[in-house]
Amino acid sequence: MHTDLVAALDIGGTKIAGALVDGHGRILLRAQRPTPAKEDGGTVMRAVEDVIGELAVSPLWSRATALGIGSAGPVDASAGTVSPVNVPGWRGYPLVERASEAAGGLPVELIGDGVAITAAEHWQGAARGHDNALCMVVSTGVGGGLVLNGQLHAGPTGNAGHIGHISVDLDGDLCPCGSRGCVERIASGPNIARRALEEGWRPGPGGDASAAAVAEAARAGDPVAVASFERAAQALAAGIAATATLVEIDIAVIGGGVGKAGDVLFAPLRRALDDYATLSFVRRLTVAPALMGTDAGLVGAAAAALTRRPRTAGAHV
Ligand SMILES: [Zn+2]
Secondary structure (H helix, E strand, O other): OOOOOEEEEOOOOOEEEEEEOOOOEEEEEEEEEEEOOOOOHHHHHHHHHHHHHHHHHOHHHHEEEEEEEEEOOEEEEEOEEEOOOOOOOOOOOOOHHHHHOOOOOOOOEEHHHHHHHHHHHHHHHHHHHHHEEEEEEEEEEEEEEEEEOEEEEEEOOOOOOOOOOOOOOOOEOOOOOEEEEEEHHOOOOOOOHHHHHHHOOOOOOOOOOOOHHHHHHHHHHHHHHHHHHHHHHHHHHHHHHHHHHHHOOOOOEEEEHHHHHHHHHHHHHHHHHHOOOOOOHHOOEEEEEOOOOOOOHHHHHHHHHHHOOOOOOOOOO
């Protein structure tokens, strides 16, 4: 990657983070606003414009060559629009056009947040040096992205690698996406907690009923908590094994709050992978915790902007 600066935005349901990032992935300047997620689309956009405006007053801004955006999905990179589930004011919202205007006409590279985190892990994190990788975020939801043949594979709309909504239980519970038995429906933090509560686990005196509290109980040996993580691990393993069998990834990186559970998740996950990743060419598949912290979305959006290639005729900016 060359050493010009790029501007980066990480747009989620709670905050809009922005940064100027150099060619080594160093964040030189930051700006942030809460996401007015319940407001109309124009109000949300004004928060984005505020973040860009705060970056643009810096003397560094003149060195920015592009703007990378990682956004909560779904996104449509080919149309330049976003429809984040948790931001109802944005449906088919023309974010690329509006953000480019706010950024003085800079070219914009839009990717989904799972793809952004994958770009960051591949550039500087746990997937570094791996030409074929799946990176996942397991938290409130389950997202992901793919690196294939050494390149980020965002897919035509920027959503490729959406492993959270692969079905691993044909007759399983309905998922909010409309399908059944999705990885997310079994392995997300809220579903780990829900399952533990349904099976009789009870939070401690503080009343914390989060997946992190279930993880703590599992570490202390609570069998219901252990079982809930084992079930989540099984769903993740089935999804990872399917991905590896299809496209021959050799590493799956897992981040997000649930990814921080440590051995409570990774020990049963490695066992379950033995059950599901069975063909000779996927036997060497490894899993590893993510290394990038809370800046992963920004760094990944910057990586996408730094490696952007000219679009073919007819495609968006
Ligand atoms: Zn689903």
